Amino acid sequence: MIYNEDFETLPREVMETLQLKRLKQVVQRVYHTVGFYRRSFDNAGVQPDDITSLDDLKKFPFTTKQDLRDNYPFGLFAVPMSSVVRLHASSGTTGRATVVGYTRRDIDTWSELMARCLVAAGVTKNDILHNAYGYGLFTGGLGVHYGAETLGASVIPISGGNTKRQIMILQDFGPTAICCTPSYALNLAEQGRAMGVDMKALKLRVGIFGAEPWSEKMRAEIEDALGLAALNIYGLSEIMGPGVAMECIEDRQGMHIFEDHFLVEVIDPATGEVLPPGEPGELVFTTLTKEAFPLIRYRTRDISRLLPEPCRCGRTHIRMDRITGRSDDMLIIRGVNVFPSQIEAVLMGVEGLGPHYQIIVDREENLDTLEVQVEVSEKLFASGDEVKVLQGTERRIVKDIKDYLGISAKVKLVEPKSLQRFEGKASRVQDRRRI
Numbered sequence: 001m002i003y004n005e006d007f008e009t010l011p012r013e014v015m016e017t018l019q020l021k022r023l024k025q026v027v028q029r030v031y032h033t034v035g036f037y038r039r040s041f042d043n044a045g046v047q048p049d050d051i052t053s054l055d056d057l058k059k060f061p062f063t064t065k066q067d068l069r070d071n072y073p074f075g076l077f078a079v080p081m082s083s084v085v086r087l088h089a090s091s092g093t094t095g096r097a098t099v100v101g102y103t104r105r106d107i108d109t110w111s112e113l114m115a116r117c118l119v120a121a122g123v124t125k126n127d128i129l130h131n132a133y134g135y136g137l138f139t140g141g142l143g144v145h146y147g148a149e150t151l152g153a154s155v156i157p158i159s160g161g162n163t164k165r166q167i168m169i170l171q172d173f174g175p176t177a178i179c180c181t182p183s184y185a186l187n188l189a190e191q192g193r194a195m196g197v198d199m200k201a202l203k204l205r206v207g208i209f210g211a212e213p214w215s216e217k218m219r220a221e222i223e224d225a226l227g228l229a230a231l232n233i234y235g236l237s238e239i240m241g242p243g244v245a246m247e248c249i250e251d252r253q254g255m256h257i258f259e260d261h262f263l264v265e266v267i268d269p270a271t272g273e274v275l276p277p278g279e280p281g282e283l284v285f286t287t288l289t290k291e292a293f294p295l296i297r298y299r300t301r302d303i304s305r306l307l308p309e310p311c312r313c314g315r316t317h318i319r320m321d322r323i324t325g326r327s328d329d330m331l332i333i334r335g336v337n338v339f340p341s342q343i344e345a346v347l348m349g350v351e352g353l354g355p356h357y358q359i360i361v362d363r364e365e366n367l368d369t370l371e372v373q374v375e376v377s378e379k380l381f382a383s384g385d386e387v388k389v390l391q392g393t394e395r396r397i398v399k400d401i402k403d404y405l406g407i408s409a410k411v412k413l414v415e416p417k418s419l420q421r422f423e424g425k426a427s428r429v430q431d432r433r434r435i
């Protein structure tokens, strides 16, 4: 089944004609409405009129997460605030998170694309959908919610957390489809089993999992534990949220990118050079239809590759492979995007600490754990009422990480000079998760 047969099965030539028309429009629009793009295009010596073919896009400069931070919070919006009907943000609860805005039409587009995703997973208006992506600033919850309503499915807006209650609702309401992060799917399965619930006997038929990296091994585990078909969904707040790309139930090998709305390139992260289809590299997206927050050549930092082979589902949209890594050091911990530099900034704000720290990320019972080990300063270590002060400092760091980044961490203060020293580039993060 295909939600929007007209647009999802466009022949390549027609698709490219549509993309070029939309690309010309968006490039013109950002040049005339967003100071950042005018400066960035002028500096690179390019003008909107330089776009005469899709290939010309590569002459244009990239947009990076740093550009978004520099223009925090609304500096890259291309419409007045009066036209913005929704704001979302990724990572951390405060500070320079990435803020994104949507016009009414952007919400409609997003809802349609999410409806397309659900239909690609075989969901219909007769399904009941358990939506356990977080509702709030995170795009997962509301993005999926509006898509499900657009399709006409019955959505349970359960959001994240309170796992016991989720398991009760899974039994009582009998949802046939579920959306959450893949690690939470495994967590639900495990807690359900611990409660004596036969999780395979639930009515769930299909799961739509994303927002964090996962593997074919995890797919097999989830399918086995919950007795459903597990499908991959990709997206990022900057480009829209969930629903940039989605696997189809017919083929389940790679995610169709909604190319009538997003133009994709794959680049060599070191040189910025555009790579031919099939080569692994960093995904770069240009939004073709977004009004409030258009992005030109946005570097996602996500590593993948394009799969140009036709798909038997009938969609002509090109597919992308699973994300295999990042070209920066961003971590996704329980769904929250965290940069080590943000943790460092918190540590720097606390008195009595030395400059050496280690961040250890692991997974216990399918839940990500974060531990921060930090050396105390010689002065604090030598001071008299040590234990009380140390405990207070630990609590302060835990609280600050929670307040600023929105995640719970275990903090361990260690003696001066006890952490490993590095001769070259410090490697302060140990990611021990095996996914």
Ligand code: DLL
Pocket: 090, 091, 133, 139, 140, 209, 210, 211, 212, 213, 214, 232, 233, 234, 235, 236, 237, 238, 241, 242, 243, 300, 302, 322, 323, 332, 337
């Ligand atoms: O995670 C949007 C989303 C919500 C996608 C629900 C899918 C489902 P952000 O919080 O901005 O947005 O995080 C975006 O998450 O750049 C990837 O690194 C990672 N990511 C998202 N989907 C996948 C996936 C949402 N299927 C960042 N596989 C992206 C691997 C993913 N990584």
